[in-house]
Amino acid sequence: MDQTPFLGHGVGLRRDHYQRICSEPTRCDWFEVISxxxxxxxxxxxxxxxKVRSDYPIILHGVSLSIGSSDPLNESYLKDxxxxxxxxxxxxxxxxxxxxxxxxxxxxxxxPIPHTEEALGHVVDRIRRVKDKVKRPFAIENVSSYxxxxxxxxxxxxxxxxxAEGADCGLLFDVNNIYVSGQNHGxxxxxxxxxxxxxxxxxxxxxxxxxxxxxxxxxxDHAIIDPVWQLYEETIERFGPVSTLIExxxxxxPFDRLEQECLRAGEIHRRALAARxxxxxxxxxxxxxxxxxxxxxxxV
Numbered sequence: 001m002d003q004t005p006f007l008g009h010g011v012g013l014r015r016d017h018y019q020r021i022c023s024e025p026t027r028c029d030w031f032e033v034i035s036x037x038x039x040x041x042x043x044x045x046x047x048x049x050x051k052v053r054s055d056y057p058i059i060l061h062g063v064s065l066s067i068g069s070s071d072p073l074n075e076s077y078l079k080d081x082x083x084x085x086x087x088x089x090x091x092x093x094x095x096x097x098x099x100x101x102x103x104x105x106x107x108x109x110x111x112p113i114p115h116t117e118e119a120l121g122h123v124v125d126r127i128r129r130v131k132d133k134v135k136r137p138f139a140i141e142n143v144s145s146y147x148x149x150x151x152x153x154x155x156x157x158x159x160x161x162x163x164a165e166g167a168d169c170g171l172l173f174d175v176n177n178i179y180v181s182g183q184n185h186g187x188x189x190x191x192x193x194x195x196x197x198x199x200x201x202x203x204x205x206x207x208x209x210x211x212x213x214x215x216x217x218x219x220x221d222h223a224i225i226d227p228v229w230q231l232y233e234e235t236i237e238r239f240g241p242v243s244t245l246i247e248x249x250x251x252x253x254p255f256d257r258l259e260q261e262c263l264r265a266g267e268i269h270r271r272a273l274a275a276r277x278x279x280x281x282x283x284x285x286x287x288x289x290x291x292x293x294x295x296x297x298x299x300v
Contacts (some may be wrong), residue, residue, distance in 0.1 A: 001168055002137035004092055004202045008244040009266045011258050014248075018048045020255040026075035028056070028262050032245045035062040035093070039080040041203050049088065058090050059203070060136075061172075064106075065095035067126050067140070068113040071102055078133045085134045091243075092202055094172045095130075097123070097160065114149035115159040120166065127167035139170035139202045144177040144209075144218035146184055155187070157195040170202035173242070175232045176224070180209050180216040189231055198239035206232055206265060207247035221250035224261060229268060236272035244269065 008029030013021070021031075030050055033133065038049050052058065064077065064218075085093055098110040113119050131138045142160055164171050175189075176233075184191035206229075208222030236242065246261045 001017045001200065002092070002170065005057070005171065005243075006241045007059075007091060009244045009246075009262050009269065010056075011246045011262050012061075012250055013049070013052060013058075015045075016252045017255040017258070018044075022048060022051050026255075027259055030057040030059070030091075030243070030245075032061050032086075032247075033058050033090070034063055035081055035084060035095075036273055037061045038088075039084050042207045053088055057200065058088060060085060060090045060093045062093070062095040063110070064100060065130065066100040067095060067097065067130070068099035068119065068123055069102055070099075070109075071104065073126055078130065080131045082135065083285065085136050090136060090168060092139055092170065093134050094139040094141055094170075094203065094276035096141045096143050097163065098143045110143045112143060112145040112147065113159075114148075115152035115154050116149075117153060118161055120149045120159060123163050123171065124166035126243050127163070127169050129165070131169065135201065137170060139172040140164065140167075141173055141205065142177050142181075144174070144180040144184075144216075146215055146217075155192075155195075156181070157192040160199055161195065161200075164197065169200075171196065171200045173201050173235070173287060174205040174207075175235060175248075176205065176207040176209055176228050177218055179228050179231055183216045190234065190253050192236065193231065201239055201242050204232065204242050205247055206244060206246045206261075207249075212225065219250060220247045229264075231268060232265070233268050233272045236269050240276065241269070256297075286293060 010028050010030035010032060013031040013033050033049060038045060062081065081093070083142065096110050100106060100110060113123065126289060127140065140163060142156065160171065178189040178192045182192065206220065206224050207220045208224050210217045210219040210222065244265050246258060246265060248258055
């Protein structure tokens with residue numbers, strides 16, 4: 001299994017915040033980059049990415065791998081992803097345990113996979129092939145869901161664990177997603193969390209969601225709610241230090257507001273490690289101060 005570093009607490013790199021991130025120091029430890037936004041891209045976007053990666057660790061996070069689809073893996077997409085990974089050297093690469101289309105048609109959504117032995121073998125084989133292509137540590141993320149398959153043969157946490165072990169990959173554990181899915185499907189998200197292999201969790205996602213009455217929707221357009229923060233604290237108490245990322249992708253606030261959520265995650269992380277009786281300092285503490293300020297400015 002790949003060894004991955006503890007990066008601390010970060011946020012997603014979004015176009016709305018380019019100016020702020022490149023012109024002033026931040027109190028975030030690292031940035032998550034949406035892979036598809038920077039494949040075969042030059043100009044301002046690539047200049048900003050190169051600037052950010054010179055100052056902070058990054059990871060690449062994709063939304064179009066469609067690892068669970070019955071369609072063949074998209075070799076052109078994989079080449080572009082591998083090229084981007086080689087150029088930017090992320091700490092790891094990640095995508096979602098889902099399918100996003102079939103027959104060459106994109107559903108533009110992260111659709112759940114039936115939890116069957118057949119699907120498990122299919123996904124394990126495809127992840128191994130992705131790892132061979134990108135040549136970086138790879139993690140798969142649990143998605144939120146609004147439907148279930150009658151033919152599923154095991155709970156999602158067992159399916160996810162067996163995929164990680166069979167493919168020898170990491171997990172990107174989305175705490176908000178298991179809260180959302182738990183409310184939608186009637187399972188205890190703590191049971192899900194406690195069943196996971198902690199040694200395979202490379203990263204955690206935290207985000208806000210929307211409550212439409214009959215369902216919770218993983219919309220990434222609100223602040224994180226207290227029950228999700230509590231679940232995050234319990235996750236760190238159980239597993240120890242895990243690199244954590246705040247997602248906020250719609251109704252995006254000013255960067256300073258997003259940074260506050262990142263700092264709150266750090267405070268909760270410290271408290272959980274103290275309750276656990278051990279842990280590690282955050283990256284900024286190990287360096288003796290805030291993460292170094294941006295290097296020479298670039299036009300944004």
